[in-house]
Amino acid sequence: xxxxxxxxxxxxxxxxxxxxxxYLIVVAVLVALPVVARELGISFxxxxxxxxxxxxxxxxxxxxxxxxxxxxxxxxxxAFFAIxxxxxxxxxxxxxxxxxxxxxxxxxxxxxxxxAGIFGVILGAPTLRLRGDYLAxxxxxxxxxxxxxxxxxxxxxxxxxGIAPIGLPEIDLFGFQYRWGIESTPWxxxxxxxxxxxxxxxxxxxxxRIGRAWAAMREDEVAAASMGVNLVNTKLFAFAxxxxxxxxxxxxxxxxxxxxxxxxxxxxxSIFVLCMIILGGxxxxxxxxxxxxxxxxxxxxxxxxxxxxxxxLATATGSEFLAExxxxxxxxxxxxxxxxxxxxxxxxxxxxxxxxxAELHAGDESGVQEHQAKxxxxxxxxx
Amino acid sequence: MSSELIxxxxxxxxxxxxxVAVNGVDFTIPKGTIVSLIGPNGAGKTTFFNIIAGLYDxxxxxxxxxxxxxxxxxxxxxxxxxxxxTFQNIRLFANxxxxxxxxxxxxxxxRANPFEAMLRTPRERREEAAVRLxxxxxxxxxxxxxxAPEYAKNLPYGDQRRLEIARALATDPKxxxxxxxxxxxxxxxxxxxxxxxxxxxxELGLTVLLIEHDMSVVMGISExxxxxxxxxxxxxxxxxxIQRDPxxxxxxxxxxxxxxxxxxxxxx
Numbered sequence: 001x002x003x004x005x006x007x008x009x010x011x012x013x014x015x016x017x018x019x020x021x022x023y024l025i026v027v028a029v030l031v032a033l034p035v036v037a038r039e040l041g042i043s044f045x046x047x048x049x050x051x052x053x054x055x056x057x058x059x060x061x062x063x064x065x066x067x068x069x070x071x072x073x074x075x076x077x078x079a080f081f082a083i084x085x086x087x088x089x090x091x092x093x094x095x096x097x098x099x100x101x102x103x104x105x106x107x108x109x110x111x112x113x114x115x116a117g118i119f120g121v122i123l124g125a126p127t128l129r130l131r132g133d134y135l136a137x138x139x140x141x142x143x144x145x146x147x148x149x150x151x152x153x154x155x156x157x158x159x160x161x162g163i164a165p166i167g168l169p170e171i172d173l174f175g176f177q178y179r180w181g182i183e184s185t186p187w188x189x190x191x192x193x194x195x196x197x198x199x200x201x202x203x204x205x206x207x208x209r210i211g212r213a214w215a216a217m218r219e220d221e222v223a224a225a226s227m228g229v230n231l232v233n234t235k236l237f238a239f240a241x242x243x244x245x246x247x248x249x250x251x252x253x254x255x256x257x258x259x260x261x262x263x264x265x266x267x268x269x270s271i272f273v274l275c276m277i278i279l280g281g282x283x284x285x286x287x288x289x290x291x292x293x294x295x296x297x298x299x300x301x302x303x304x305x306x307x308x309x310x311x312x313l314a315t316a317t318g319s320e321f322l323a324e325x326x327x328x329x330x331x332x333x334x335x336x337x338x339x340x341x342x343x344x345x346x347x348x349x350x351x352x353x354x355x356x357x358a359e360l361h362a363g364d365e366s367g368v369q370e371h372q373a374k375x376x377x378x379x380x381x382x383x
Numbered sequence: 384m385s386s387e388l389i390x391x392x393x394x395x396x397x398x399x400x401x402x403v404a405v406n407g408v409d410f411t412i413p414k415g416t417i418v419s420l421i422g423p424n425g426a427g428k429t430t431f432f433n434i435i436a437g438l439y440d441x442x443x444x445x446x447x448x449x450x451x452x453x454x455x456x457x458x459x460x461x462x463x464x465x466x467x468x469t470f471q472n473i474r475l476f477a478n479x480x481x482x483x484x485x486x487x488x489x490x491x492x493x494r495a496n497p498f499e500a501m502l503r504t505p506r507e508r509r510e511e512a513a514v515r516l517x518x519x520x521x522x523x524x525x526x527x528x529x530x531a532p533e534y535a536k537n538l539p540y541g542d543q544r545r546l547e548i549a550r551a552l553a554t555d556p557k558x559x560x561x562x563x564x565x566x567x568x569x570x571x572x573x574x575x576x577x578x579x580x581x582x583x584x585x586e587l588g589l590t591v592l593l594i595e596h597d598m599s600v601v602m603g604i605s606e607x608x609x610x611x612x613x614x615x616x617x618x619x620x621x622x623x624x625i626q627r628d629p630x631x632x633x634x635x636x637x638x639x640x641x642x643x644x645x646x647x648x649x650x651x
Contacts, residue, residue, distance in 0.1 A: 201501050208500030208511065209493050216476050216487045223474040226436060228462035228491025228554055237497060355478045358534050 030054075030192055034185050044301045047188040051256065053296030054191040055249050059269075060276040060292040061198040061285065062245025067274070068283035068353075069206060070238035071218030073136040075270055076123070076143025080116040080243040082265035084250025086150060086157060087112035089260050092167025097156055105169035109251040116247025117240040124239035128232060131221075143270050147262040162261025166254045180255065187256045194248055195289075203285055205241075214238060215355070272299075275339060281349030290351055298335070303328045388447075389414040389558055389590050390435070395444035395454075397430055404430040406614040407444070412558065417584055417591045419601045421625075422611035423635055428594045429471060431611070432562055435592075436468045437461040449557060462491050467556035469547040471563045471594070477536035481527055481546050484535050485518035488553030518553060525549040525579075541572050552583075558590045559583065565597050577603055598636070602626065610635060 037045035059081060066074045090096045091108040103111075127138050150157045157163065169190075170179035180186050205211050213234045216224040225231050254260045272295065280291020307327045314322035327334070342350070348357045390412040397405040405427040412418050420428050433439045435446060437458035446454040453461050467488075476484050493514060499507040522531055525545040530538060535546060544564060551559060561580070565573040577600050583589045595601045601608060602622040610617040610625060612634045618625060625631055 204501050204503060205497055208497070208507070209490060209495050210497045210500060212479075212483060212487050213490055215479055215483070216490075219476040219478060220474050222438065223470065223476065224487070225458040226438070226462065226468055226470075226474075227488050227550060228459045229487070230457070230459045241497075355534075358536070359478045 027192075027196065031189070034188055038185075044305055047185040049300050051184055051188040051191055053293060053300055054188060054195055055253055056273060056276065056296045057289055057292035058191065058195045058198050058249045059246055059273045060280070060288050061195070061202055062242045062249070063273050064242075064277050064283065064285065064288045065202055065205070065214075065245070066238050066242035067277060068288070069202075069211060069218070070214040070235065072235065072238060073132060074139045074239075074242070075136050075267075075274065076139040076141070076146075077242070077246060077273055078265045078267065078269035079123075079143045079146035080119060080246035081250040081253070081269060082146050082150065082262070083119050083243075084112040084116045084247030085254035085260045085265070086163070086250075087115045087247070088251040088254045089163035089166050090156070093163050093165060094167075095158070095163060095165070097158070103167065105167045105251075105255060108167065109169070109248065109255075112251040113244040113247040116250070117244035120239040120241075120243025121236050123243075124236045128235055140267070140270075143267055147265050150262040157262075160261060160263075162259060163254075164259035166258050166260070169255060184256070187252070191249075191252055194252065198245060199285055199289065206285070210234070210237065275335070277349075279339065279342060279349055281352035283355060284349075284351055284353035287349055287351030287353065291349065294350075295335070299331060303331050303334075387414045388412065389449060390592075391447040392435070393445050395431070395434060395446065396442045397427075397434055397439055398442045403614050405434065405441075405611075408611070408614075408616050410609060410616070412590055412592060413606075414590055415584065415588060416606040417580065417593065417604050419593045419595055419605035419608045419622075420611060421595060421598075421601055421608060421635065422617070425613075426611040427614040428611055429562060430614075432468065432560055432592075432594060435461075436466060436560060459491065462554050462556075465555070465557035466560065467551035467554040467558075468560035469544070469551055469562055469564060471566065473540075473543050473547055475535040475543055475546060475550070478534060480532050481522060481535055481538065481549075482515070482518050482531040484546055484550050485521050485553045486514055488550040489514045489518060491554050518549075521549045521552055522546075524552070540567060544568070544576070548579075548583075552587070556589065558592065560592050562594045563596060564593070565595065565600055573597060573600060576600075580604055 033045060034047035034050055037043075037047075043049075059077070063074065063077045066072050066077075088105070088108045090098050091101060091103040091111060092105055093101060123139065123142050127135050130138060151159055153159070154161070168180050171177065178186070180190070206214075213224065213229045216227065216229055217231060217234055221231060224234075257264075276292040276295045277288050278291070279295055280289065281287030307325075310322055310325050310327065313319075314325075348359075388411045390410070392408065392410040395405055395408045395410070396403065408427075408431065410431070420431065422428055430439065434441050434454070435448075437453070437456050437460065440455045444454065445452060448461075448464060448466060451464065453464060453466075456464075476487060479487070493510055495504075495507040495510050519528075519531060522528055525548055527538075527542055527545055527549065530542060530546075535543065538546060548559075548561070548564070564580070565576050568576065580591055580593070581604050584591055593601070593605065605622055607620065608622050608625040609619045610628075610631050617634055618628045618631050620628070626636070
C-alpha cells in the first residue's frame, strides 16, 4: 500500500454506497417492525416491547462515549437518566412544585439534556485525577446519591411518590399536527430518531480531532498531555456529552411512562447499560447497538417467549419439573452466567472495535514479521 | 555564545519530599543548536526534562522559553508554545495506527471543536484532510511511509522510536526534547539516528535537547554538553572540553572513555 492510499483510507469500513444501503435497510426494518408485528399479531414485537430496548440502546451509545471512547469507567450512569427524566417532569408536569411548570416538552427535553450535561461536568470535575477502580467507585456513589436526593426532597420532587403526569410533546409543522399520547408506536419512532442521531453523531466525533484525543487519553494520559491534549477539557467533555445523551433518553422515558419515581433509576440500570456495551464490544458503535439489542431483547422479549413455550410444553407433557421452571425470574442468573462465559471466551465482546481487539490480544499479531524487512528503511530516509 | 537563547532556565530546583532531584541548575539553549544533557543514572536528567515539558512543576527557579516564562505551565500549554518531546521508555498510543499517532501530535495545531465535527463543516473537513496529509508526510520523512496503517505496538522497536519523533514533529515544535533516543538500538541504527537528528536541525531549523548515554552520539552531534551529577550541574562546554574535564571523567566517563567511541559508562 502506498502512502497516499494509506492516508486516504482512514478506516477499514466498507465503501460509502454499500454502507448507506445497509443503513437504509436497517432503518426500514426498524420502522416497519411494530407495524408488521401489529398486523400479524406478534405481540412480543409490539412497540411497547421495542421502545424500552431502543431507549436502552440510546443510553448505551451515550455511555459508550464515556467508557468506550474516553476510557472513563462510569458506574453511575443511571443518575443522568434520572436527572433528565426529573428535569422534564419538573418543567412540564401540572403537578410539579416548581413555580413555572407548563413548559413545551421539546424545550424541556433540550433543557434536560443540558442539565444532565452540567451534572456530568459536576461529577467529572472532582474525579479528574482518578482512574480505573477509583473513578468507578466515585461514579457508583454519585449514581446512588441522585435517587436518594430525589427521594428525600419531597418539597421539590414529591419524593417516593414521584411525578405524574408529565407534559406531552406535540408537533405542528406546515399544517401537520400531532400530539404524542398513550399510543406507544409514535414514542418508539421518537426514540428511533434520537438513536439514529446518537449513532451518527458519536461516529463523527470518534473520527474527529476530539475522538483521537479521547483514544490517546485512554491509551496513555501522560503521553496524550505531552502531545498537547488538554486532559481536563477532554475528560469533562466526554462526561458532559455522555450525560446529555442520558438526559435525552430520560426525558423521553418520562414522557412515555407519564410517571417517574426514584426507584426507576437505581444501580441495576447503570450496570445493565454497561453490560450492553461490554457484551457488544466496548468502543464499537454498532457492537454497542447490537449488544443493547441482544441484552434488551433477552430482558424484555426473549425471556418471556421462552417462558411461554416452556409453559405450553409443560401442559402438553404434564411435566411438573417444566411447570416449575421460570426463566423470567432467573433472568439475572442467566445474564450473569452468559457474561462470565463471554468474558472468558471473548473478552473484547461480540463485535469489538479493531482497536480493542488489538488491545486484548496482544502478542498474537502477525504484523511483527512483516516489519523485519523494513529494518533498513531508516537509512534510506536519511539519504 | 552570542546567539539568541531559545531556552533559559535559571536556578531550577525540584525536590521530592526530602530528595533533591534537581538542585539549582542554570541551563541555556541557544537557538538552532543541538545540546546534550548527560550524567550518571539518577543524576536528574529526566526530571529536568519533565520540568521543561511541564509534567513536573519546579520547586523553585524560572524557565523562559522563546521570551515567555513556562515554569509551572500544563504540558499541553507548553506543547502549544513549541516544545515537543519523546520518552525514554517509548510511550506511543499502542493501539492506534502509526498515522493516528502522528495525527494526535497535530491536535494542538488544530482548531476544530466537537460541534464542528458533529456538523462536519467544510472547514473541519479541510482541516482533517490537511492533517491526514501532513501526518503522512511526516511518516514518510522519518522513513515510516509504508507503516501508516499499522498499529503502533506492532512496529519493530527502532520504528517505534522514529514514530515517536514523527509524532513530536507533528506538534510543530521549535525545541525538540529527545530522551535517550538511541537506547536499545544497534550501532548501525544509532549512527543512522544521529544523522537524522542533525538533519532535523539543518532542514527544519529545530533546536534539539538530547539526553543520551551513548558518547559517540553525544560527542558526534552536540554543540554543547551539560553534565549533571546528583542533581547539580557538574560541567558545561563543548564536547571536546567535556571529554577532557577531569571532574567529568571521574564522575561519569571513566578514564578509558577519552576515545569518544565508548558506549554507556560502566560506572553509571
